[in-house]
Amino acid sequence: MKKLCITTISILGTCLLSTYANAASFDCKKTVSWVEKTVCESPELSKLDDAMAEKYKSNLVTSSDYEDSKAFKDRLIANQRTWLNFQRDTCKSEECLIREYKEYSEEQTNYSVSWNFSDELSPSDLPSKNAFGKFSQKSQISIYNSGTQRWEDSGEATNTVSIHSVANKPYLSIIDGVLIFTNAHTCDLGESKAIWSENHWVINDDQPDKTVELRLYPALYKGQTQLLLRDMDDQYRRLHCGMRGYFDGIILEREVR
Structure with a gap:
């Protein structure tokens, strides 16, 4: 009541x-x-x-x-x-x-709001130092052998995403990385410009007929700084991955030097 x-x-x-x-x-x-x-x-x-x-x-x-x-x-x-x-x-x-x-x-994407000028951001709005660096994830890779018609373990692969700072532009980064999946299908980030947007990095790779956005969320998780990849509307994968590659939901751990 x-x-x-x-x-x-x-x-x-x-x-x-x-x-x-x-x-x-x-x-x-x-x-x-x-x-x-x-x-x-x-x-x-x-x-x-x-x-x-x-x-x-x-x-x-x-x-x-x-x-x-x-x-x-x-x-x-x-x-x-x-x-x-x-x-x-x-x-x-x-x-x-x-x-x-x-x-x-x-279940409807509200695309990120990003800033292009640092004077629009207060110090608390900017990414922390842990939002930069090299993030990695180890995974077992299987390849299908058409001769034996069986899946065979081809060993361990290390997926990496590196977030590089840009001098005098704390809201900006350059991100590169390669992810490897089953049957050696890959997703290549190339060298992509990313802009900080409140709580994540956002890479926009827009096409004439659609918005393509990959988000990268850094956070302290299980005692380590980790990075969550979110492929909004599953569009980024279509441009940068092989048939069975994907970005959405992948979590990588920040390497400590």
């Missing part, structure tokens, strides 16, 4: 905050982080948080319909943790949070 509010501006505001605080997917009385406090204090974000929680619960319920339901459920849980750590919890503005929540709940 909602509390009865006296119709004064101050108390009405307090009552509205209390109503929306109860709508969040976590206990607003126990918030610690800036992100959680912001979600609890914002009516729009509180509703979006509700929508996110409902979608996640619904996905968990329907996971039992799949043949390998346990593996599917485990993947859903892992993807949720990744979204929270790399995307939601790295935001520093309400606008950033709204974008991340809307993309999660509505």
Whole structure:
């Protein structure tokens, strides 16, 4: 039951905050982080948080319909943790949070807002030193042998993405890297210019008829700085990968020198 509010501006505001605080997917009385406090204090974000929680619960319920339901459920849980750590919890503005929540709940891409001039950014808006460097991931590569009609292990490959700083332009980087997948299909980033956008790097490789965007989210995860790749609308892969190559969802760990 909602509390009865006296119709004064101050108390009405307090009552509205209390109503929306109860709508969040976590206990607003126990918030610690800036992100959680912001979600609890914002009516729009509180509703979006509700929508996110409902979608996640619904996905968990329907996971039992799949043949390998346990593996599917485990993947859903892992993807949720990744979204929270790399995307939601790295935001520093309400606008950033709204974008991340809307993309999660509505499955519709809201393309990044990037800055081209450093004087538009405060020091807290700029990427940290851990957002630069070499990130890597080891993976086993299999190749199909048409003669024996079997998959054969061809050994271990190291996928790498390097983010290089640009002198006097802290909001800008040059990113290169090569990822190798099954049957030696590759994804090559070449040397791409990336611009910092609130909580991630964004590479735009737009085509005449569509927007092509690859995001790279750095975050502290499991005690190490790691990098999540998000291929918005799966368009970047189509331009830069072989048949079975992909970018979306890959996590690489920052190498410490």
